[in-house]
Amino acid sequence: MPTASTGDRxxxxxxxxDGSRRFRPDRWGALVTVGGAVLSLPLxxxxxxxxxxxxxxxxxxxxxxxxxxxxxxxLVVLVVALAxxxxxxxxxxxxxxxxPGRRLLSWMLVLPLALPTYVAAFVFxxxxxxxxxxxxxxxxxxxxxxxxxxEFALRFGxxxxxxxxxxxxxxxxxxxxxxxxxxxxxxxxxxxxxDGIAGAFFRVALPAARPALVAGGAFVAMEVANDYGAxxxxxxxxxxxxxxxxxxxxxxxxxxxxxxxxMMATMLVLLALERLLRGRAQYLTGSQxxxxxxxxxxxxxxxxxxLVCLVPLAIGxxxxxxxxxxxxxxHVSAEGGFALPAGLRPVPxxxxxxxxxxxxxxxxxxxxxxxxxxxxxxxxxxxxxxxLGYAIPGAxxxxxxxxxxGFIDRLHLPLLPxxxxxxxxxxxxxxxxxxxxxxxxxxxxxxxxxxxxxxASRVLGAPPGRTFLAISLPLLRGPLIAAAILLFVDLIKExxxxxxxxxxxxxxLATTAFSLASEARLQACAVxxxxxxxxxxxxxxxxxxxxxxxxxxx
Amino acid sequence: xxxxxxxxxxxxxxxxxxxxxxxxxxxxxxxxxxxYEFDEKLHxxxxxxxxxxxxxxxxxxxxxxxxxxxxGDRTPADLFLTADGAGLARAKQAGxxxxxxxxxxxxxxxxxxxxxxxxxxxxxxxxxxxxxxPDRVKAGELSTxxxxxxxxxxxxxxxxxxxxxxxxxxxxxxxAANGPEKAxxxxxxxxxxxxxxxxxxxxxxxxxxxxxxxxVALANTYYLGLLATSEDAKDREAAAKVKVFYPNQDGxxxxxxxxxxxxxKASKKAEQASQFLAFLLSDEVQGMIAENTxxxxxxxxxxxxxxxxxxxxxxxxxxxxxxLGEKNAEAVRLxxxxxxx
Numbered sequence: 001m002p003t004a005s006t007g008d009r010x011x012x013x014x015x016x017x018d019g020s021r022r023f024r025p026d027r028w029g030a031l032v033t034v035g036g037a038v039l040s041l042p043l044x045x046x047x048x049x050x051x052x053x054x055x056x057x058x059x060x061x062x063x064x065x066x067x068x069x070x071x072x073x074x075l076v077v078l079v080v081a082l083a084x085x086x087x088x089x090x091x092x093x094x095x096x097x098x099x100p101g102r103r104l105l106s107w108m109l110v111l112p113l114a115l116p117t118y119v120a121a122f123v124f125x126x127x128x129x130x131x132x133x134x135x136x137x138x139x140x141x142x143x144x145x146x147x148x149x150x151e152f153a154l155r156f157g158x159x160x161x162x163x164x165x166x167x168x169x170x171x172x173x174x175x176x177x178x179x180x181x182x183x184x185x186x187x188x189x190x191x192x193x194x195d196g197i198a199g200a201f202f203r204v205a206l207p208a209a210r211p212a213l214v215a216g217g218a219f220v221a222m223e224v225a226n227d228y229g230a231x232x233x234x235x236x237x238x239x240x241x242x243x244x245x246x247x248x249x250x251x252x253x254x255x256x257x258x259x260x261x262x263m264m265a266t267m268l269v270l271l272a273l274e275r276l277l278r279g280r281a282q283y284l285t286g287s288q289x290x291x292x293x294x295x296x297x298x299x300x301x302x303x304x305x306x307l308v309c310l311v312p313l314a315i316g317x318x319x320x321x322x323x324x325x326x327x328x329x330x331h332v333s334a335e336g337g338f339a340l341p342a343g344l345r346p347v348p349x350x351x352x353x354x355x356x357x358x359x360x361x362x363x364x365x366x367x368x369x370x371x372x373x374x375x376x377x378x379x380x381x382x383x384x385x386x387x388l389g390y391a392i393p394g395a396x397x398x399x400x401x402x403x404x405x406g407f408i409d410r411l412h413l414p415l416l417p418x419x420x421x422x423x424x425x426x427x428x429x430x431x432x433x434x435x436x437x438x439x440x441x442x443x444x445x446x447x448x449x450x451x452x453x454x455x456a457s458r459v460l461g462a463p464p465g466r467t468f469l470a471i472s473l474p475l476l477r478g479p480l481i482a483a484a485i486l487l488f489v490d491l492i493k494e495x496x497x498x499x500x501x502x503x504x505x506x507x508x509l510a511t512t513a514f515s516l517a518s519e520a521r522l523q524a525c526a527v528x529x530x531x532x533x534x535x536x537x538x539x540x541x542x543x544x545x546x547x548x549x550x551x552x553x554x
Numbered sequence: 555x556x557x558x559x560x561x562x563x564x565x566x567x568x569x570x571x572x573x574x575x576x577x578x579x580x581x582x583x584x585x586x587x588x589x590y591e592f593d594e595k596l597h598x599x600x601x602x603x604x605x606x607x608x609x610x611x612x613x614x615x616x617x618x619x620x621x622x623x624x625x626g627d628r629t630p631a632d633l634f635l636t637a638d639g640a641g642l643a644r645a646k647q648a649g650x651x652x653x654x655x656x657x658x659x660x661x662x663x664x665x666x667x668x669x670x671x672x673x674x675x676x677x678x679x680x681x682x683x684x685x686x687x688p689d690r691v692k693a694g695e696l697s698t699x700x701x702x703x704x705x706x707x708x709x710x711x712x713x714x715x716x717x718x719x720x721x722x723x724x725x726x727x728x729x730a731a732n733g734p735e736k737a738x739x740x741x742x743x744x745x746x747x748x749x750x751x752x753x754x755x756x757x758x759x760x761x762x763x764x765x766x767x768x769x770v771a772l773a774n775t776y777y778l779g780l781l782a783t784s785e786d787a788k789d790r791e792a793a794a795k796v797k798v799f800y801p802n803q804d805g806x807x808x809x810x811x812x813x814x815x816x817x818x819k820a821s822k823k824a825e826q827a828s829q830f831l832a833f834l835l836s837d838e839v840q841g842m843i844a845e846n847t848x849x850x851x852x853x854x855x856x857x858x859x860x861x862x863x864x865x866x867x868x869x870x871x872x873x874x875x876x877x878l879g880e881k882n883a884e885a886v887r888l889x890x891x892x893x894x895x
Contacts, residue, residue, distance in 0.1 A: 056886075125754070132762075132765045133765075144708075148750070151751070249717055250882075252883070406623075420621075500621060504583045519590060523785050
């Protein structure tokens with residue numbers, strides 16, 4: 001596998017192996033090293049503190065770890081398995097077929113990204129209550145064991161379906177972009193050779209899109225693994241839930257951080273696998289790929305296509321938003337309005353999210369470019385390490401950030417203001433936690449640009465910096481804007497870091513929604529929840545304008 | 555209003571870059587685990603009366619403790635509030651709290667609801683009771699927490715996850731009363747008697763009894779008040795279908811817990827913080843809490859709400875919270891060993 005990718009990567013002169021360059025001070029390297037080191041401090045702090053003394057660790061490993069891992073793997077596998085058809089089939093339909101409503105659906109299918117999983121959980125977790133009479137009947141007619149099996153299957157299945165329906169857009173976006181870049185010739189050959197549309201999908205398009213699907217699937221997997229709110233509501237004890245149980249219940253933060261370190265190690269392995277698979281993708285998608293022409297579907301098949309697109313959209317967005325709107329309406333009509341809580345600061349909260357997005361996206365482009373410029377192990381490792389914040393629960397990253405800011409603050413350095421509990425510290429935490437999003441998209445974007453363009457620039461004598469500014473950055477604009485929007489939407493929804501690290505009296509829409517939900521005031525909580533979703537829908541609309549393959553080909 | 559909205563980020567930025575980091579003297583910073591909207595109203599009332607502004611950081615108790623520890627002597631926090639007495643005991647043990655400057659403000663608080671060295675004081679009390687369906691259970695069948703382990707309750711009990719602090723503190727009280735072996739056997743037997751695996755909140759346990767899924771539930775008292783006054787009609791119906799039973803009345807008493815507060819060691823506003831606690835402990839505010847969050851007052855002089863009175867009087871287990879705090883980690887270990895998720 002690696003041979004296929006290295007064969008496609010001539011390493012001269014872009015990688016500057018010639019002696020004249022070797023001893024020049026490497027500004028790219030310095031910038032990435034210093035910035036990356038600072039940004040990785042919270043994760044390093046987590047790893048360092050995980051080495052401390054832990055009274056609960058041994059019994060944790062002996063009694064519980066196996067169960068936590070089995071539950072986590074089971075849930076991740078089930079969610080990814082469900083999210084695959086929910087994301088990939090609509091992606092295939094909107095990129096290769098034409099049917100009424102296609103353009104609208106093509107956009108709307110990304111909307112579940114605006115829905116935080118903890119909000120979806122408020123809506124979904126009480127659904128099994130409706131099944132209680134049926135469950136009680138199972139218990140009286142078939143006994144306790146059948147009842148317990150049915151109850152667990154219902155709860156676990158509903159949680160998995162809900163997570164899949166909220167997270168499938170990562171796969172949808174990856175698949176849609178892969179399908180729209182695939183060669184018309186490959187797919188048409190398959191069809192000419194008698195494969196039919198389904199055959200073309202399963203035998204040509206799907207295998208060719210595999211690296212993109214692996215990347216999208218990795219995001220889904222990470223989101224499931226690091227989720228705490230939803231699994232907590234549904235009473236499913238994943239590793240993430242185990243971290244909080246150990247920390248809050250046993251008061252053993254060290255053992256909790258060790259569980260987080262385990263999650264990071266797993267993630268490193270997954271990222272390495274993803275890199276291997278993505279490496280091969282270069283080989284498969286030609287640079288002169290022409291997207292296949294969209295086939296107009298006859299009425300019967302068009303109805304079916306609309307249905308296939310509507311299913312994920314309905315579960316992951318229309319139903320929960322409909323419920324929230326209904327509750328919000330009940331609340332507002334009963335109370336005659338919605339009183340925003342005293343500390344709500346939507347404007348600075350959005351500003352904070354925007355500033356973090358800008359900084360993180362630009363820096364991610366630099367890190368990705370530096371790693372590409374010279375593929376040294378430290379640079380690639382830096383890229384890997386910086387992405388790990390996404391693999392663990394936000395509260396653990398918060399512990400790392402607290403360790404760093406607390407250490408500096410307690411030094412009482414003259415002239416240095418207090419860092420902990422400030423908005424800049426929160427922005428730093430956001431960046432450390434979510435850096436994977438802009439980094440991975442920037443890396444993928446750079447791979448798409450293709451080295452020949454940059455190599456031409458370098459051969460003509462432009463130094464790496466100028467090549468980056470004049471060639472790579474403008475070509476990267478699309479992926480970077482996409483990354484910025486995805487990151488921004490995630491920051492609007494962000495909860496654990498904000499809860500733990502915010503300045504006193506600072507409430508965001510997400511913390512307001514969460515606070516009301518923890519009082520189980522679902523109707524009141526629907527109002528700020530809808531506002532969080534609305535704040536995410538607008539940038540997602542812009543994202544669609546930027547990403548949609550149909551924009552260029554309609 | 556609009557100009558204030560614009561001003562706030564500017565002021566926030568100013569406070570960030572100000573060299574002293576000092577906040578105006580007329581402001582108290584609370585790190586609180588309490589999630590009640592009613593608390594905000596109390597803060598406003600306090601500000602109206604004293605001119606002291608109250609700003610809060612709300613998160614889980616352990617998260618806030620981790621933050622307090624990291625911030626050390628530079629923390630902006632003046633008060634630390636939890637919804638679990640053991641958490642306060644742990645905060646005291648970690649050296650995060652200072653004694654009340656004027657212990658007299660807590661004089662009316664019952665002795666087992668405050669720290670003997672006045673590092674913290676209870677503000678509200680809640681009892682962990684047995685809810686039952688009067689259709690399927692006679693009150694005479696219920697007696698103690700211990701009795702829920704008997705086989706007659708097979709597939710009839712519901713309780714939430716053992717990750718929950720209220721359950722941990724209940725098991726800690728059983729460890730204190732009966733020893734660790736019996737406590738573990740109890741947890742194992744109650745888990746075996748459950749009608750479904752532990753899940754959801756205390757409210758969901760009450761709903762499960764109301765819906766017929768289970769016959770008895772372990773949950774805190776105030777949730778019944780919250781359900782009975784909920785904006786959701788289904789919750790009000792559920793509240794009407796269950797009754798409260800106070801266990802262990804012939805012995806040590808019903809397990810109770812508190813929500814309480816201590817003054818943060820590094821706070822330089824102990825006087826104002828103490829003023830805030832005195833305000834919360836006044837008969838007037840204790841009565842308001844009883845009417846709104848349905849938590850019990852911690853002082854004998856304050857009046858319970860009518861709804862609380864309808865649940866009857868009870869004898870509370872007077873086990874010190876420091877003991878509950880010490881046994882909390884052991885309780886989690888026993889839960890793990892018992893299979894109570």
